[in-house]
Amino acid sequence: MFGVNIVRKIILSADSTCDLSESLKQKYGVNTYPLHVILGEKEYKDGVDISALDIYSAYEKHNILPKTSAINVNEYLDYFKDWVDQGYSVIHFNIAASLSSSYQNCCIAAKELGNVYPVDSCNLSTGIGLLILEAAEMIERGMEPEDIVSEIENKRTKVHASFVLDTLEFLYAGGRCSALAALGANILNIKPCIEVDNTSGMMKVGKKYRGPLNKVLKKYTVDKLTEHDNLKLDRVFITHSGISEEMINIVRRTIEETAEFKEILITQAGCTVSSHCGPNTLGVLFMTE
Template sequence: MGKIILSADSTCDLGEMLREKYNVYYRPLHIILGDKQYDDGVDIAPDDIYDTYKKHRILPKTAAPNPSEYVSHFKRWTDEGFEVVHINIGSGLSSSFQNCCIAAAELKNVYPIDSHNLSAGTGLLVLEAAERIGQGMPASQIQQEIMDLRTKSHASFIVDNLTYLYEGGRCSAIAALGANILNIKPCIEVDNTSGKMSVGKKYRGSLDKVLRHYTLDKLNQYTNIRTDKAYIAHSGISEERINFVSDTMKEIYDFKEIYVSRAGCTISSHCGPNTLGVFFMTK
């Protein structure tokens, strides 16, 4: 078999620089806003969602590509004799992986991977797959090795305000009101055995104070963090805060690369602006 194509759901939030460097092809998730359907990152951006919410108090719904859309996405390569490694958002969060597997069974030579993660937590696994493609590793081996790495990719993020989670039906009015009045900012943690999310530590105080404590807590939680690369992903936040978190990370570990990416519409529509997460891998 010849060249391997690397593909991923748009929710991996890899960032344009790395996406282009490693020739990663995105299959966008759907954003349903009002009576219109869009493709994440193609014909709608997070700021469009924020503007619509400010003006009309409407938040979008998100939907996975259906099996036929995955078939169309992969077929252009499999028809030419290529193999495709595709990395999905965690199956605990979306039906994307299930639909991708249906398409893979129809086409053959497609190797789906349930990332058990989201955003840059998935993005880190995409980079791992890209490195293995560069080494000439077979697609089936890449699939297995990335699956073995899933519990090594750690994702979490701080939500500045619970309004979007409440409006999207993901927390109660009482919880949102109480958190906003008391200035509580929860840490949302991703279970890397399923991709499901849960509320971790609840921080209280200004966003700057919380971001520092959160970053230190997460990096001090492990003694075997890989220092070759890490990520800061955010849903729209100031450059000063990004640099502040990056500097805080460097206080603990001498990371070779700290990539920064802005989350797409799927993530941003659930969390709202000023959400930021630190993503890294352990050995």
């Protein structure tokens, strides 16, 4: 079984922002803890009692977007304590420290409990997920927690995460771009690529595509996969915030035509990506050697 090494007693864990599907979490033995999502007067748990569809519905009906808040120290203490008391070591992956205080809070809890190893992923969504699956394979090989964390930290800059946005409406509503930029993008049919800086986890605007979404996604996929001549061909993620099967299949076929990945994994993004980027957002996320 992936994720829990019975002999060395290692638990693999992550914030909900890793955006791994339930089937992947089960296969690799990944435990997750939800970030908080505040929508209007109510607080929810990311991926537990709120989804991307709920966010889009709230925006459409009430013109409100959620805010996310970090997992606090006491939550981490309660979450890890039973495992630590049973003699397990816990390797826990956090969303980039530059994006949330979850990592800092996790470090405080880890220092108090011992045998908890927080990892600043310097990433988000399945950019974190790629590192988690690498760690699961290391656990399976019998590596020690300290060595796994060290190896993962060396691999962070090998993760390439980006997304194409169909609309800037949600970035504008969340105060992350100007009304003029949003209007201009809409009029000119511009679909920007948002990239993750894999040394910090910060977001930046990459290439700006123009045209219908099906053609943009095909061009974006080819661009990203041909930027590098040393692709790690174990797996690639197609992660989306809610998009048609037609668009997913276009991207899947484009990947198959461009590179020989052993696995093409499809997941739907949770509330963090969805609330910032809006519907029809799609990313191709992979690693290099």
